[in-house]
Amino acid sequence: MSRAKTRPQMPDQIGPKQYVFILLDQFTMLCFSSAVEALRIANRMSGKQLYTWTLAGEGGDVAWCSAGIGFKLDCDLPEINRDDTVLVCGGIDVASATSKKMLNWLRREARKGATIGGLCTAGYTLAKAGLLDGKRATIHWENQDSFIEEFEDVTLTKSVFVIDGNRITTAGGTASIDLMLKIIADDHGEDLANLVADQLIYTSIRTDQDTQRLSIPTRIGVRHPKLGQVIRMMEQNIEEPISPATLARDVDMSTRQLERLFRRYLNRSPKRYYMELRLGKARNLLMQTDMSVINVALACGFASPSHFSKCYRAHYATTPYRERGTHGSKPRD
Structure with missing residues (x-):
């Protein structure tokens, strides 16, 4: 305008x-x-x-x-x-x-x-x-x-x-x-x-074509095109995770090169970063929906509730069941 x-x-x-x-x-x-x-x-x-x-x-x-x-x-x-x-x-x-x-x-x-x-x-x-x-x-x-x-x-x-x-x-x-x-x-x-x-001192008017979240490079503080591309693929494939080898191949890198890239810029392995994304989505679902823990696990790419619970506890120091009990809520009558 x-x-x-x-x-x-x-x-x-x-x-x-x-x-x-x-x-x-x-x-x-x-x-x-x-x-x-x-x-x-x-x-x-x-x-x-x-x-x-x-x-x-x-x-x-x-x-x-x-x-x-x-x-x-x-x-x-x-x-x-x-x-x-x-x-x-x-x-x-x-x-x-x-x-x-x-x-x-x-x-x-x-x-x-x-x-x-x-x-x-x-x-x-x-x-x-x-x-x-x-x-x-x-x-x-x-x-x-x-x-x-x-x-x-x-x-x-x-x-x-x-x-x-x-x-x-x-x-x-x-x-x-x-x-x-x-x-x-x-x-x-x-x-x-x-x-x-x-x-309003509002100098950048957005339209309905603008998206609400910051770009991946801005969010992670790194402007590396291949790193951003891999993270985008991870975010779009939570329910069925992609292997590190496939992610690396899709951006024309070796698995070892991808490992080094994540270690250099994010101080963690691709597998660890991917796991954190999946667990973050799982936590949102536990706190904001009435989905069963089993269905939350499946929606976030975990093959079994026991593996999901083990990974969740290692990351958040609590179990999915306790998380649900602490934060879970239902609509009022």
Whole structure:
């Protein structure tokens, strides 16, 4: 988008567009505040009340974010109008925050044809309500493994945000800014969206074509093309691990050269690095899903629960069963 330096002329409109923010327990403050601030600044820069918003949640009293700060709600789960936009804000342990009451409310309001979105981990809540079946969606990268296992009818992407018809999902954090700038541009033109971005000191606007995680070279701090290629193959083949010999052959190296490459840059063998990736995914699945330990083991490339448990304990100093008992949770009634 090109930057505009003067306030744009706004087209006449019937009235402000209403947003209803549903704050789940332990929601992430950044995903919520980023969205609200973009709307507030759009009103300020246009000189008009283009957007209004309401804060709602179960009980209608106070919603607590993951930083321990309480937000006074305007109301309990409300009756909404078809033209309203509902944005559910999720955060830590979204499964526990997704109650039957919330799911039933979402399904009822969705039948009205309203636009409904999930910010950060709230894509889980929308998917649990069946609102994302047959849709493209995204969710915070930390929740992607468990989401894929649970919701087979949703096409999950790694985009920072996705708008598919009247369903919206974001990856969390500052992705709310990118989403709102897109909406503001669609509603009132790119000039206003650029003014909002300038006010936010937001110099790199992302689109739905941008992915949420850093590139592999940036994440590992190493810019070696063959190393990055091997790690990418590892990440894409967790359930059926590829042997070091095959990985080396695919990047035109010997197994010994691949070993030296990993030792030099990552201070571990390819086998060890691969194992850590698989165990990391296993830990996510244990903490975020109700999958059995056996199925978690199979999903992460372990042929037997006993081998999985042995490797897990060596790495995390606890067993998969104890991990599940400590962190496992189920949705509230």
